[in-house]
Amino acid sequence: MTEKLNGLFSLPVHMRPGMAAYVLHGTQPGDFLTAVLCNDLMEACHRADAINKEQLHAYAFFLYNYAPSACYGSAAKVKAWVAQDGLMGLRSAQAGGPVGEGEA
Numbered sequence: 536m537t538e539k540l541n542g543l544f545s546l547p548v549h550m551r552p553g554m555a556a557y558v559l560h561g562t563q564p565g566d567f568l569t570a571v572l573c574n575d576l577m578e579a580c581h582r583a584d585a586i587n588k589e590q591l592h593a594y595a596f597f598l599y600n601y602a603p604s605a606c607y608g609s610a611a612k613v614k615a616w617v618a619q620d621g622l623m624g625l626r627s628a629q630a631g632g633p634v635g636e637g638e639a
Contacts (some may be wrong), residue, residue: 542601
């Protein structure tokens with residue numbers, strides 16, 4: 536998982552916490568990140584701040600090279616990723632219970 540998070544360094548500093556929260560925990564992202572994740576270029580350009588307008592390629596790089604393919608590409612994928620609580624929810628489901636269950 537650490538390798539996946541290292542890819543966040545390709546993104547603008549102010550966007551890293553939101554992307555990490557989305558990928559790891561399925562936290563609903565803001566309008567700009569939602570547009571990026573849904574593969575809606577026009578909406579992403581409309582919602583982007585000055586820094587993000589110049590860094591759209593960084594999001595494509597991060598998503599293609601580091602993010603789980605199930606978490607981006609369409610509105611349905613984003614909705615499902617949020618509903619499953621991201622990577623941690625996926626791992627919990629695969630393990631058969633809440634993350635950390637049985638650990639003491």
